Amino acid sequence: MTEQPGSQRADLEKAVRTYGGHWDTERALRTLRDAGHDPQDKRTRQILRDLASEGLLVKVQDWPVRYTAVRGD
Numbered sequence: 627m628t629e630q631p632g633s634q635r636a637d638l639e640k641a642v643r644t645y646g647g648h649w650d651t652e653r654a655l656r657t658l659r660d661a662g663h664d665p666q667d668k669r670t671r672q673i674l675r676d677l678a679s680e681g682l683l684v685k686v687q688d689w690p691v692r693y694t695a696v697r698g699d
Contacts, residue, residue, distance in 0.1 A: 634665055636656060637657070642677060643682070647694070648695075649674060649692070650692050650693070651667060651674070651690075651693055653665070654670045654673065658670065669684075671691070674691075674693060683695055683696065
């Protein structure tokens with residue numbers, strides 16, 4: 627599936643790259659709402675897993691799941 631500009635995936639990836647730090651479902655949901663989306667928990671968790679599989683995030687905690695952004699300086 628190809629993501630469109632302004633999609634939830636693109637907006638969340640941009641936020642992770644811009645702000646870095648720790649990410650969990652709640653932070654991702656707030657970020658997507660601030661970007662004008664109506665995110666669902668399940669889809670948001672999938673986006674976080676996708677970003678982790680691409681190397682943008684690293685899982686640092688299993689329960690609750692928490693990631694940290696990888697800086698690409």
